[in-house]
Amino acid sequence: MLSMHNHNHHNHHHHHIGHSHNHNQHKHHPYSFNSSNVHQRILANVRERKRTQSLNEGFDLLRAIIPTLPSDKLSKIATLRLACRYIRFLVEILEQKDDLPLDVQSLYRLFTIWRLEEEVDKR
Template sequence: MEYFMVPAQKVPSLQHFRKTEKEVIGGLCSLANIPLTPRRRARRIRREIANSNERRRMQSINSGFQSLKTLIPHSDGEKLSKAAILQQTAEYIFALEQEKTRLLQQNSQLKRFIQEFSGSSPKRRRGAEEKDEGIGSPDILEEEKTDDLRREMVELRQQLDKERSVRMMLEESSPAPTHHPTVIVPAPAPAPPPHHVTVVTMGPASVINTASTSRQNLDTIVQAIQHIESIQERVGEEEQRRAVIVTQGRALTDTAGSDTASDSEWPEDCSLP
C-alpha cells in the first residue's frame, strides 16, 4: 500500500513508466533469449501481456461468481457450475421479490386493522350509535365486528409466527451468507489522460485508480517475466536431462533430431522470418 502513498513529486509520470516498460520489455527479450526480429519480439511481449490481462479478467469474473455463490442458499461443499450459479441466483432473486411483495401486502393489511381499531374511538362510536338509534341493537353489531377483527388478528399473528419459524429453519439449514472479500476490479471508467495526471491534482480515488493501473501494468509485466522464466527453466531442465543422458552414454538416437521445448513454445516466432 505504500506504493499509493508516494508524494506526487516522487511518482513517476506515465511517460516515464512507458520508458521503463520498454526497458523491461527489452530485458524480457534478452531474458527469454529468443531469436526474434524486433517486431516479432514486441508482438510476442504484447501477447504475453494480453494473456496476463485476460487471465486477470477471467479471475475477476470468477471472483464475481464466487461472491454470487456465497449469497445464494446452497449446502456447504456443493459444487455449482457458473451456469448453475447464474440460474440459482435468478431464482433466488425471484423468490425474494415474491416474499417482499407478500410481506408488503401483509404489512398494509395490518395497518388497515390498526386504523380501523383506532378509528372506532368512543367519539366515533357514539356518533354511530346516535345514527343507528332505534333501528336495531348497535351494541351487538359492534361486538360482532370486534370479534371478527379479533379473530382475524389472531389468524394473522399465527401466520406471522409460522412465517418466522419457517424462516428461522431455513436460515439454520442453509449457511449464512458469508461476504468474503472479493477481488476489486478497477471499474472500466475512462482513465484520466496520462500526461496531465499528477497525484497532486487528483482526489484520493483518482490517485488510487491511476496508481493501481500502473501497479497492474507492472504486475502484468512481472507476470510475463515469470512466465518466460518458467519456460526457460523448463527448457534448462530439459537440456540438463539430455546432458545427463548423453554423459551416461545412453543418449537416445531420436532425441538429437527432435524439437526442443522452446521450439514448441514459440512455433510462430521461430518458423517465420
C-alpha cells in the same frame, strides 16, 4: 530384402522433403515472432488472466450469498440459474408482506424448501 531397404530409403527421403516444406511454411507464417508481437501477446495473456480471476471472484461472492445444498455442484451457469431462482424467491417473499421471518437463516431455510418444492413440481 534389398528392395525393402530401397523402399525404406525412398520413404525416408520424402520425409526430409516434407519436413523442409513445413519449415518453409513456418517462415511465411502471418504472425512473425518479433519482440513487439511477443510483448503484446504477453500483455493480452495477463489481461485475460486478470479478467478470468475477477470473474471467478465474482462467482465466489455469488456462491457465498446464495443458499445452497450440500449436493449442489455449482458451475458458473448453475450458480447464475440458482441466483435467479433466489431473486425470484426473495421477490415473492417481499410481495407477500406477511409476518414472515426475515432473518438470514430463516430465509435460507425457506428458500431451500421453496426450491425443493419447485423441483418436485417440475417432475
